[in-house]
Amino acid sequence: MAVAPDTAADLVYQIFDLQRAVRCIAAAGVRGQDTGVALQGVLRFVGEGESRATKLAERLGVSAPVLSRHIADLEEQGLVVRRQDPEDGRAQLVALTPAGKDKLRQIEEQRTAILQDYLRDWSEADAGNTAKTLHKLTESLKKSARATAAGIPSTPEEQKHG
Amino acid sequence: MAVAPDTAADLVYQIFDLQRAVRCIAAAGVRGQDTGVALQGVLRFVGEGESRATKLAERLGVSAPVLSRHIADLEEQGLVVRRQDPEDGRAQLVALTPAGKDKLRQIEEQRTAILQDYLRDWSEADAGNTAKTLHKLTESLKKSARATAAGIPSTPEEQKHG
DNA sequence: TATTGTTATACTCTATAACTATA
DNA sequence: TATAGTTATAGAGTATAACAATA
Structure with missing residues (x-):
């Protein structure tokens, strides 16, 4: 039954090793860009369809203040727009602008190309x-x-x- | 030949989703602790044997100034000790103290137990x-x-x- | 009262630049 | 000159607390 301690311990280290490798690659990819990895993550989920800020924060696994700031940053860059939720005066709906869609597509294409290249013998x-x-x-x-x-x-x- | 764009794009997102999930769990695990995840990572590699700071930075994928600060923090907590490399006057050798070994073992046991629990139906x-x-x-x-x-x-x- | 979102503040982790000391 | 390490400074990403507005 279940997973042996040694296997679990190994898995923990494999997870952290992957994190480290990904961090290095991701950091190199966004150097000098306005839209850091956190904002890219927000763009991804907003790109799946207009969404409430609360819902986005939950999906991203970040707190509400963090998301609030990210949305503000993205809006300033012209990548997302906010409008009031017609069904709830407290809530906002966030959506991509055309520029935001372009940006998201560009980010995805770049990442895909890099991973394809890195795994070219897979x-x-x-x-x-x-x-x-x-x-x-x-x-x-x-x-x-x-x-x-x-x-x-x-x-x-x-x-x-x- | 090689990996299709759609597959690579999917893999990118799976990687980021794992990162997010792990971040949340790891953050919850170190709340209120002195030894954050970065210091825990340093402890792990120092625990594999006395090592040069340069070598540790390379294995951890961080810059030399970052590692220097981490080592200083760990030394302050009494978890590692530094000594001059007898073969190179510029270099240092970093090793765990008994308290550092205890700490590392405790961290590993805790993580292993959590992962075993989380994957209990695996x-x-x-x-x-x-x-x-x-x-x-x-x-x-x-x-x-x-x-x-x-x-x-x-x-x-x-x-x-x- | 509970929920949505914002602002203020602080912490963790990281990087670059400038420096000292040794090889 | 090049390498090992430190200090100073800055930036990204995150959290908690306190708040306003709406349900």
Whole structure:
């Protein structure tokens, strides 16, 4: 049953090693650009369709003040527009401008090209399987982290104390 | 040959999604602690054996000033010690103190326990394969990033121009 | 009262530039 | 000259607290 401690420990280190490698590559890619990786992340989710700020913050995993600032920055760059939610006077709806769509497309094309180049000796199947593996890992982490944050006991011991 | 654009684009997003999930979990784990994730990373590599600061910075993928500050912080916390390299008057050798070893072990145990818990419905084989997959991806990225940084042309077009 | 969003402030992590000391 | 390391400074990204406006 479950995962052995040594395997879990190895997996932790593999995750952090990947983080480090990605950080270096991403940092090199945005050097001298106005739109840093955080703003790029916001653009991505706004690009999936007009959305509330609250919803965006949740999907991005950042706090509301952080998102508020990012939206303000993107608006200043002319990449997004805000309008009031017709169904809720407190809320805003954020959407990409044409310039924002261009920017997002450009960012995606650049990233895709770099990764294609970096993985040029990989097979299509390897890349596809890796994407699936990452997705599965991320979903497990998000699900468990949500449950933990909500105070749901996870181990049998904790459940007894509950 | 190689990886299709759509697959590469998907993989990029899977990588960033994992980063986000891990950031949230890691941030929650170090809340209120002296030893943040960056210092924990330094501890890990120092824990593999007494090492030069330069070597550590390279392995961590950070600049020399950043590592210098981290080492100073860890020394202040009594977790590492520095001594001059007997073979090079300019260089230092950094090693864990007993307290540093304790701290590293405690960090690893805590992380391992959390990941084991989060992946409690995973099989040992799935976890092992995921670790291997991450390792392969990281190695490909690091290798290509190194080559790019060194100015080695990567695409046939660029090679022709060289 | 609870929720949406903003502003003010501070912390973590990182980088570049300028420097000292040694090779 | 080149390398190892430090200090000073700046920037990106994030969080908490306090607030205003609306539900």
